[in-house]
Amino acid sequence: xxxxxxxxxxxxxxxxxxxxxxxxxxxxxxxxxxxxxxxxxxxxxxxxxxxxxxxxxxxxxxxxxxxxxxxxxxxxxxxxxxxxxxxxxxxxxxxxxxxxxxxxxxxxxxxxxxxxxxxxxxxxxxxxxxxxxxxxxxxxxxxxxx
Amino acid sequence: xxxxxxxxxxxxxxxxxxxxxxxxxxxxxxxxxxxxxxxxxxxxxxxxxxxxxxxxxxxxxxxxxxxxxxxxxxxxxxxxxxxxxxxxxxxxxxxxxxxxxxxxxxxxxxxxxxxxxxxxxxxxxxxxxxxxxxxxxxxxxxxxxxxxxxxxxxxxxxxxxxxxxxxxxxxxxxxxxxxxxxxxxxxxxxxxxxxxxxxxxxxxxxxxxxxxxxxxxxxxxxxxxxxxxxxxxxxxxxxxxxxxxxxxxxxxxxxxxxxxxxxxxxxxxxxx
Numbered sequence: 001x002x003x004x005x006x007x008x009x010x011x012x013x014x015x016x017x018x019x020x021x022x023x024x025x026x027x028x029x030x031x032x033x034x035x036x037x038x039x040x041x042x043x044x045x046x047x048x049x050x051x052x053x054x055x056x057x058x059x060x061x062x063x064x065x066x067x068x069x070x071x072x073x074x075x076x077x078x079x080x081x082x083x084x085x086x087x088x089x090x091x092x093x094x095x096x097x098x099x100x101x102x103x104x105x106x107x108x109x110x111x112x113x114x115x116x117x118x119x120x121x122x123x124x125x126x127x128x129x130x131x132x133x134x135x136x137x138x139x140x141x142x143x144x145x146x
Numbered sequence: 147x148x149x150x151x152x153x154x155x156x157x158x159x160x161x162x163x164x165x166x167x168x169x170x171x172x173x174x175x176x177x178x179x180x181x182x183x184x185x186x187x188x189x190x191x192x193x194x195x196x197x198x199x200x201x202x203x204x205x206x207x208x209x210x211x212x213x214x215x216x217x218x219x220x221x222x223x224x225x226x227x228x229x230x231x232x233x234x235x236x237x238x239x240x241x242x243x244x245x246x247x248x249x250x251x252x253x254x255x256x257x258x259x260x261x262x263x264x265x266x267x268x269x270x271x272x273x274x275x276x277x278x279x280x281x282x283x284x285x286x287x288x289x290x291x292x293x294x295x296x297x298x299x300x301x302x303x304x305x306x307x308x309x310x311x312x313x314x315x316x317x318x319x320x321x322x323x324x325x326x327x328x329x330x331x332x333x334x335x336x337x338x339x340x341x342x343x344x345x346x347x348x349x350x351x352x353x354x355x356x357x358x359x360x361x362x363x364x365x366x367x368x369x370x371x372x373x374x375x376x377x378x379x380x381x382x383x384x385x386x387x388x389x390x391x392x393x394x395x396x397x398x399x400x401x402x403x404x405x406x407x408x409x410x411x412x413x414x415x416x417x418x
Contacts, residue, residue, distance in 0.1 A: 006358040008351025009389055009397035023397050024354070024389025033364075033380040058204050058243040058257065058373055060324030066202035073198045073235075076206055079213045080221075080235040088225055091218040095267070095406045097347035099226040104344070104395035106337065 001030060180294065183287050186251070190233065192287070193251030195316030196323065197235070200247055200255055206237040207258060207418065213238065215413035219267065220254060220274045226346040229282055236274065238418065244363060244370045247323055248277035250287050258418045259370050263359055267406035268352035270414070272339050275346075276353065279338035285331040286322050290315065326377025333379070333387045340392050350396040357385045 005012040010021045011029070092099070182188050207213070220236040232252035239247075242259040254277040256270075264270050280286070326332075336353055344350040361381035363371045378384070 006354075006361075006385070008349075008354050009393035023393045024385065025393035025397075029382055029386050032382045032386060058239070058241045058245060060373065060376070062203040063200065063320060063324045066199045066320075068195065068198035069202040069205070070198045072201040072205055073194065076197075076201070076213075076237040077233075077235050079210075079237070080217045080233075083214070083217050083221055087218060088222050092222050092226070092347075095347075095409070097222070097226075097406070099347055100345050103341050104399075106341070106395050107391045 001027070003030065176294070180291055183291055186231075189284070189287060190251030191312055192290075192315050192319055193249035193253045195312060196249040196286075196319040197253040197255070199316065199320045200239070200249070200323070201237075204239045204241045204257075206255070207240050209238075209417045211413050212417040215409070216256070216270075216274075219271060220278070223271060223275055223342055223346050224278060227278070227282075227342050229278065232281065242370055243373055244360070244368070245374045246273055246277055248280040248286075249319065249323075250281065250284065252281055254278065254281070261414065261418050263363070264356070266349075266352070267410040268343065268349040269356050269359075270410065271343055271346065271348045272352040272356045275339035275342035276335045278342065279335040280327070280331070282338070283331070283334060285327050285335070286319055289322055289327060290318050293318065324377070329379045329383075332384065336384055336388045337391050340388065340396060344396065344399070350392070350399055354385060354388055354392075357381045357388065361385060 002014040003011055004014055004019060006024075007021075009024045011024055011027060012019060012021050013027065216236045216238060217234075221230070221234055224230050224232065224234055234252040235254070237255045238261065239245075239255050239257045241257040243257050244260045244263060246254070246256045246260055248254050254274060256273060256277075260273065261270070264273070336357070339353045340350050343352055349355075358381075360371070360374070364375060364381055379387075
């Protein structure tokens with residue numbers, strides 16, 4: 001299975017020469033990286049920051065060693081306090097953002113260090129993930145994306 | 147002989163009684179210190195000092211329109227999610243790194259580098275909602291409390307700097323920002339962000355879209371992702387976890403809002 005594209009909770013996959021969109025919950029993404037390797041991201045190692053021209057980076061070392069800047073923080077707080085309740089109401093209204101009284105029920109899933117999901121429902125899903133994928137792809141057979 | 151035995155037993159009794167008494171005092175001191183962490187004022191103080199250190203390492207941008215916009219968006223999310231009792235402060239860091247930070251009490255900072263990668267108000271709302279969730283769940287405070295409990299077994303609590311001194315606490319909190327939280331806290335914040343988006347009328351898929359963008363940046367080995375990748379689970383892991391909890395509930399929820407795109411572009415995208 002090859003992942004072609006992702007959009008929201010949907011993944012476009014290709015398998016057996018066919019492609020189609022499936023839900024993220026119906027498949028297991030291939031090659032989930034588990035360990036972080038700072039070397040692979042261009043920063044050599046802890047305490048040894050690689051700065052390329054024009055890139056102003058932020059590092060754990062800079063953060064830990066920083067001298068507190070309360071003056072800058074006071075300015076940020078003042079900016080925030082300029083916002084009145086009526087401004088917030090206007091912002092919500094002008095964006096046509098209608099707050100909802102309730103949200104759909106979601107699953108509580110524990111994720112292990114290996115990146116796999118586990119609970120009774122998720123385990124069941126894992127064991128049938130291939131079956132579910134083929135079912136979903138079959139369901140999408142009429143989709144124009146195929 | 148009997149007198150000697152009696153004297154010995156009395157000494158042993160006094161020794162253990164004293165030890166228990168000290169242990170009891172230590173436990174009381176620990177309980178009092180832990181209780182302080184539940185006080186919103188105390189949490190704000192720790193967050194204030196932590197934020198001052200963040201701004202000491204990287205200044206914020208001064209553009210008034212962008213600052214007003216990010217505060218309006220952040221505060222409207224908090225209001226819709228009934229978290230407007232916090233004294234929220236949102237700011238934009240003058241850094242090309244892709245990252246965002248939250249400190250206890252309601253301080254949230256997003257880097258310019260991250261904002262440049264976002265395509266809509268929905269996606270910025272997702273980033274802010276993720277950080278709001280860290281504040282709501284007191285993720286940083288919980289870790290500091292856990293550390294205190296762990297230290298209790300190995301160190302004397304008579305050392306008042308252990309948990310009592312705000313400067314030491316803000317240093318511990320800053321250290322956490324540079325080390326990162328546990329993976330479950332990050333997954334929990336992604337989940338909560340999706341709920342906040344839905345509740346506020348934004349596209350609930352936006353958190354997943356942001357994670358897909360981060361995943362692409364990580365795959366491309368972007369240097370700007372280095373810090374974020376050392377403090378967070380890999381975006382692919384986060385995407386899988388978010389899909390497991392929320393795809394069924396939200397995948398088909400249509401939510402495209404053209405009215406927010408114009409202000410996102412004019413108040414933010416053109417200002418950074």
